[in-house]
Amino acid sequence: MPELPEVETTRRGVAPYCLGEAVQALVVREPRLRWPVPPRLAEQIAGQVIEAVNRRGKYLLFSTAAGSLLVHLGMSGSLRVVDPAQAPGKHDHIDIRLRSGACLRYHDPRRFGCFLWLEPGEQHPLLSHLGPEPLDGEFGGDHLYRLSRGRTSAVKSFIMDSKVVVGVGNIYANEVLFLSGIHPRRAAGRVSQARYGVLANNIKRVLTSAVELGGTTLRDFVGGDGKPGYFAQQLYVYGRAGEVCKGCGGLLREIRLGQRTTVFCVTCQR
DNA sequence: CGCTGACCCTGACGGC
């Protein structure tokens, strides 16, 4: 269920259990993820001390002296701390067992996630073409404006492209375009510099508050049901097609854009 | 290079 806030919340939730801890064993019950779990992954990581848990876009990186574990939660993945004595349930594909006795359990019904291994210093192709982090200083309206010149695809697809900026998933793409008053189907190359400034600020604002919300709601990271934090927050358009626009009182419309459900207000977004 | 659509997989839900 991860958009960037979930992934960041996962990182913050599991890091205290991992940092400085040695991996006792990696137990792979189901290797058929987005890409097969490398056959040697378990032996590569066994015995290694996790020195850092970082996030790049929606990827998590567990760094050790021997290399890094690269994890993506896909569409339906989650990673949480469990008691290793607890029997794995359906779709509990992988356990990262730590010497401390803690266990990180990876659950992913749709198996769109991945567990991969990076040698020290190796730049993985999955990471090498990623755009800036939306919450970093280098990301802003100017970046979006520059990259978008001449582009004819919809601005919504543009901001969801991880080569442009990472971490803007479907829910937040809908939300930030509404907040910015931009029609999702407008050609990316035909959005002004000023409006990209507004859009970039909204991306930062919404993702920041969602990370804080996620951190609050997922405080019971150990064991809890992990209800996504942003469900608690007010959504302006996502999941509200046919309902009343909070800006003008008109009805929100739904279209499909790049196979993704898109909700917007024809009056407030141009 | 940029854009579009197919595809990866399981589960939930609505209509009949």
Next chain:
DNA sequence: TGCCGTCAGGGTCAGC
């Protein structure tokens, strides 16, 4: 109750 189509918050990849 069951069957069928559609949809779901991720991303890659081939083909034009």
